[in-house]
Amino acid sequence: MRQLNQAAEYGLWRIFCSVVDNFGDIGICWRLSRQLAAEHGIRVQLLVDDLVSFKRICPQVSSQSSRQTVAGVEILQWPAEPGTKQYWQQLAPAAVVIEALACTIPDAYKQHMARQQPAPLWLNLEYLSAERWVDGCHALSSPQGQYALNKYFFFPGFSNKTGGLLYEKNLQQKLDQFIADKAAQQAFWQKLEVVAAEFQLKMSLFAYSHSQFNNLMQQWQQHPAKVLCVIPQGELANELSGRFPELLNGELVTLHNLSIKVIPFLAQPDYDLLLAACDVNFVRGEDSIIRAHWAGRPFVWQIYRQQENAHLVKLQAFLDRYCQHMPALLADATRQFYMAWNAESELVLSWQKFYSFLPQIAEYNRLWRQQLLANGDLASNLVHFAKKKFIITPNFSQQ
Helix, strand or coil, rough: CCCCCHHHCCCCCEEEECCCCCHHHHHHHHHHHHHHHHHCEEEEEECCCCCCHHHHHHHCCCCCCCCECCCCCEEEECCCCCCHHHHHHHCCCCEEEECCCCCCHHHHHHHHHCCCCCCEEEEECCCCCCCCCCHHHHEEEEECCCCEEEEECCCCCCCCCCCCCCCCHHHHHHHHHHHHHHHHHHHHHHCCCCHHHHCCCCEEEECCCCCHHHHHHHHHHHCCEEEEEECCCCHHHHHHHHHHHHHHHHHCECCCEEEEEEEEECCCHHHHHHHHHHCEEEEEHHHHHHHHHHHHHCCCCCCCCCHHHHHHHHHHHHHHHHHHCCCHHHHHHHHHHHHHHCCCCCCCCCHHHHCCCCHHHHHHHHHHHHHHCCEEHHHHHHHHHHHHHHCCCCCCCCC
C-alpha cells in the first residue's frame, strides 16, 4: 500500500446526474465536475440524462452529442433504460463513482462495479441541508449487501462536520474585483440591455410561482426610488409574460417606480456576476442559494417545495444556523420575510421590515460567508475524503 500524493493518480471519477427540476441538479454537478478537473487534475466523466437543460447553463454543450468534452470534463449521455446492460458493462472502471442528488445508478452498472477489482469508492452526494442530523450522518457508510459494496453518504452543509459548499479557487477575488469595477458592471448590464444607472435598487428574482407576488410587486411600484427587477426565464417569468407579453421580447416593462425585465437563462459564470451586481437576490433551490452566499449581497431563499410543507422544516433549520449570531431585530426581520416568502403568506409588511435592514444584512452576510469558507470547499473535501480511503486501498490508477 502507498499514500497517493497527486489527485490525478486516483484515476477516473464518474458522476451520475439525473436532471429533476431543470437546473439545480445539473448546476451542482457541472460546477463540481469542472472544479475537480481544473483544480485537482482529476479525469471526470459526467453522465447526464437531460442534455437540453444542461445546455441552458452551459451553451458549449451539444444536446445532440452522446459523448463530448467541455471545459476538461467528459460528458456522456445517460442512456434511457431498458436495454442498456451492455453499455454499462463496457464502461472503463472508475476509481470513484458519485451518485449525485438522489439519482439512482442503474442496477447493471452496480453489477459492473461489484465485479471491479478493487471496487470503486462509491459516494452518495446528498442534497444540501442545514438540519442537525446531517452532521452525524456525513461520511457514514452503508453496506450494499446485494452487490458486496459500500456506499458512503457525503453531505454538503453549513458546518465543519459536513462536506462544506461548492466554492472555486479565486472565486472571491474575482467577485470582489467585479464589485469594485464600475466599468465591468456597466459592461455586464449592457449585455443584458439594461441601463443600470437609472435604478437605485436592483434585484434578481429567480423563483417558483408565488400566489402573493402581485402584492409584493405593488409594494415595489410604490418604492420612493426606481427599482429594477431582473427575472431569469422560468416559472415566474412565464406567469408574468402572460400579463405582459412584451417581456418575452426582452422589453423593459415599467409600472410606476418598478421596472421588470425577463432575461435569458444565464451561463453559470454570468449568473454569478448577476448576483454580485444586484442589491438583493431572490434565489431558489440549491445551486443558486450557494452562489448567493459568495456574492455577499442580501438574499432570500425559496427552498424546493415538498409535500406536507416538509420544506418549511428544512428552511427553519437553515434559518437557525444563518440567524444564530444576528442581532435580535435583524434575525426577526429575516425570519419573518423568509417564512412569508416560502409559506406564500402576506408579504408587504414583512418586506418593509426586511428592506429596512438591507445594509445590516449585507454586512452580516460577509461575516457569515467567512464562517462558511472556513469549512473548506466541497470539491476539495471530496478529494481529501477519497485520499483517506485510498491510503488503505490498492492503487486505483491502473485501468
